[in-house]
Amino acid sequence: MRESAVSEKVNQKLIEFENIGTIQPSAGWNESLMNRLASAGPGSGSNFPSIGVLIPLLFIVLINIGVILNSAIKYYQQPSVKDNELMLISDELLINPVSIIY
């Protein structure tokens, strides 16, 4: 296709786009909108919780994690029942506890 013919066609397409007429909503548009609104419900506009809910929730979660971690640390720091018994025996027999355990 010649360059001038192409340019003319391009201008024609742009003018066609510019001259697209306006439309009016069809006869059932309003009723259809009302039906869709009725089934959609009011909603909050967003499915994500608001920041006022998120921050206290995050705070509670962090506290829970802190409590769990603290309990876990204390539990593992405490000597076990077996360790306690071995310590008692070693004290009674005046034996070094490390040589008993390993």
Add this chain to the structure above:
Amino acid sequence: MDNTNFPDKLRTGDKVAFGELVENHVNRVINICYRFLLDRQDAEDVSQEVFIEVYQSLKSFRGDSKISTWIYRIAVSKSLDEIKKRNRKKRILSIGKMLHLDDIADHIAGGPMPDAMIQEKEKMNEIMEALNTLPENQRIAFTLSRIDGYSNQEIAEIMNTTIAAVESLISRAKRKTSTELEQILKK
């Protein structure tokens, strides 16, 4: 209707106030959608989605722009979402055709289009293809500028930018669209 408490009435879900809002803006909204989508049926569907979102989001409307500007922004956003959906469907269809899975691809893409709709769309195929290559901002500015009754001032408000920026976007969009159309028409 007394308009002094109109925004408050809208926020409290007053149906009469909402009905008035729809009536005042439906023509502009549907024509924004139509200019982006170049399809009447799609424009009607998307314009309804716009008003559903407006209705659901009225409580969170902060009033930092005019309510009309806010509505038209939603219309632009929803129209662009629909275009992205269409482009995804086209990709599914073309992959399907490559793999000779036309029926399955049609089904996944949402079914074949009726003939009349295909004809209408084909008329605007080349311009649509060219517009699809534009960066989003250019496309919005250019498309809105082609609709009667939209000044660069109004477009700047919808796009939350300056008039100078809008003018620049329109100019670049026109050049790019022309270049792309030339390539498309030479094929």
